[in-house]
Amino acid sequence: MRETNWAGNQTFTAERILRPRTVEQVQEAVAAATAVKALGSRHCFNDIADCPGGVQIDLAGLDPVTELDSDAATITVPAAARYGDIAERVHAAGFALANLASLPHCTVAGTVATATHGSGRRNQGLASAVSGLELVTADGEVKTYTHHDGVVVGLGALGVVTRLTLDLVPAFDLRQDVFDGLPWASAYEHFEEIQAAGYSVSLFTNWARDTIDQVWVKGPGRPGADFFGAKAADGPRHPAHAAGIPADNCTRQLGVPGPWHERIPHFRLDFTPSVGNELQTEYFVPIRHAEAAMETMRGLGHRLAPLLLTSEIRMIAADELWLSPFHGGDRLALHFTWQPEPDAVRALLPVMEERLAPFDVRPHWGKLFDQAADYPRLGDFRELADELDPGGKFRSPFVRRHVFGER
Ligand SMILES: Cc1cc2nc3c(=O)[nH]c(=O)nc-3n(C[C@H](O)[C@H](O)[C@H](O)COP(=O)(O)OP(=O)(O)OC[C@H]3O[C@@H](n4cnc5c(N)ncnc54)[C@H](O)[C@@H]3O)c2cc1C
Incomplete structure (x- = not known):
């Protein structure tokens, strides 16, 4: 029986779901695949997380260790950590995340990949708290980015994120x-x-x-x-x-x-x-x-x-x-x-x-819509996707339609 998203309105058409336990296994899986996409907690309502005929990679089995750096006021978490899971640890250390979405059930990687947000006129979306991330790119290499405005809202189109560093604020x-x-x-x-x-x-x-x-x-x-x-x-x-x-x-x-x-x-x-x-x-x-x-x-x-x-x-x-x-x-x-x-x-x-x-x-990238918008930096994003994934193994139908403008 095929798996679905949380709402049950999308049946995934990937050939299989892989559940690696180490970053090395993620690297091997990505390098070997011809079509591949990371899968978070499946809370999106459209086909953004699907990979027809290819491989979806569920990172929930990766090492769950988090590293909280009180001096830098950051926490580094595995991609599949859910906000609800890390919040207790952050709070216990006297810190907070500046904002959260309406639900604490989503993975950090899936949340920031789709520009998920909370509310508040002075509060940015959750992706803005990301100061660094580790990305397994199409050739299986691990790349590390710090304060890079192009890679965070990645729609799963740039590679598989394995770890992220989030900025913290004092608890409130x-x-x-x-x-x-x-x-x-x-x-x-x-x-x-x-x-x-x-x-x-x-x-x-x-x-x-x-x-x-x-x-x-x-x-x-x-x-x-x-x-x-x-x-x-x-x-x-x-x-x-x-x-x-x-x-x-x-x-x-x-x-x-x-x-x-x-x-x-x-x-x-x-x-x-x-x-x-x-x-x-x-x-x-x-x-x-x-x-x-x-x-x-x-x-x-x-x-x-x-x-x-x-x-x-x-x-x-x-x-x-x-x-x-x-x-x-x-x-x-x-x-x-x-x-x-x-x-x-x-x-x-x-x-x-x-x-x-x-x-x-x-x-919203993760919810139901008809036409995507044009973004001032869309051209830069396409170039980055081409550079990191020249063969297009992360280029799912969603990415082709809404990022590369194919019908
Ligand atoms: C009940 C409910 C309430 C919601 N409330 C809000 C809200 O308040 N605000 C809001 O903005 N949104 C909201 N949403 C939407 C939701 O927040 C997003 O759909 C969700 O954050 C996506 O995270 P996910 O882990 O489920 O990702 P998935 O749906 O599994 O995947 C989404 C995308 O992220 C990519 N991705 C996942 N993991 C990785 C990874 N490791 N590396 C690279 N790419 C990855 C996938 O490839 C895919 O492109 C809500 C959804 C539900 C069901």
């Missing part, structure tokens, strides 16, 4: 407060203040109701009980609360302070994250287009709402990584958690992308 505590029913007019009028109300702020909506369903504020202080017209929630909330999903798998809310790694993710490591039976899409637009892009999605609300479990609005700070959607400027993220209806979702994506096209939209 946060509380998580949820508010119900934010008027849209308030969201527009007070956009900056709302985003500045916490370290990390998320808005949840189905785009069709008169108010934004919930605002999640993760910050050091207590926001006022009346949050720009929204009311403090009277109990824990799931992001898809309006769709009747209970909050059992969510991190602690109701203003109880706790360590960064138990408050920044929406979902707890020991539970299935989000809803489980779902699909996801996410688009990013420059922050100057925030209001227009939100209005545009509201204009499509009658078509979005029947397919949605929930939708999340976040902000991510700019970086300079070549294929990062946040390259060159702060962006607003418009995320969609869909009902498991792939045909209907796929039919809607070109419509959404056409409406968002005037706003220089870029899709």
